[in-house]
Amino acid sequence: MELFLNATSPYARVVRIVVLEKGLSHAVTLRCCDPWADDAPLLAVNPVGRVPALVTDEGVTLSESSLIAQYLDSVGNGDSLLPPSRLSETLHLAGLGQGLMDAAFTTVIARKHQGKEADDTVLGRRRRRAIERTLDQLEREVNDTALPVATALGEIVVTVALDYLSFRLPDLDWSRSRSQLREWRDHVARRESFQRTAFM
Ligand SMILES: N[C@@H](CCC(=O)N[C@@H](CS)C(=O)NCC(=O)O)C(=O)O
DSSP: OEEEEOTTOHHHHHHHHHHHHTTOGGGOEEEEOOGGGTOHHHHHHOTTOOSOEEEOTTSOEEESHHHHHHHHHHHSOSSOSSOGGGHHHHHHHHHHHHHHHHHHHHHHHHHHHHOGGGGGSHHHHHHHHHHHHHHHHHHHHHHTSOOOSSOOHHHHHHHHHHHHHHHHOGGGOTTTTOHHHHHHHHHHTTSHHHHTTOOO
């Protein structure tokens, strides 16, 4: 399989963590590219022009990080990242993480193209409120439960979204008043798959 990615994409990092967690490193060749530069090999497999994109051994291209994760979960080894016994909780957390990631990523792209004034537009303020509300809900949710024993897709997506906030939007200082979420994040991120894919 071939995985088209770039090093700073949070969506691609989710998939890289899944590759490691499912013991698939040997089966996946990483193809680094710049999705913003109309990279020809990427466009040849994914006309949408976004990463991550996974080309399977049968030559089928999969896009969208959550769908790629679902596929790799089914072909890889070890415990399922979508455990049937807690599927709704896992998808709930993955959805919150994906929404947080989308709001953060769109903020970064808007700043890049329109300057920091983008934060003060109607859409910019809306994104910021979505980020703050989602972080507050996550803080409440992790406060009400024990630290996770296993790492499923929900934990992966939320932790990558939090790391992306620290990496690209440090001015938001998400952990300042959210100590439970910080502890939860540190607990999940101790795994080797997170260490090996850290943003830098
Ligand atoms: N919903 C998609 C989002 C993927 C995405 O937005 N990727 C960015 C990089 S972080 C990209 O390739 N952007 C290029 C573009 O939008 O043209 C997923 O979950 O995979």
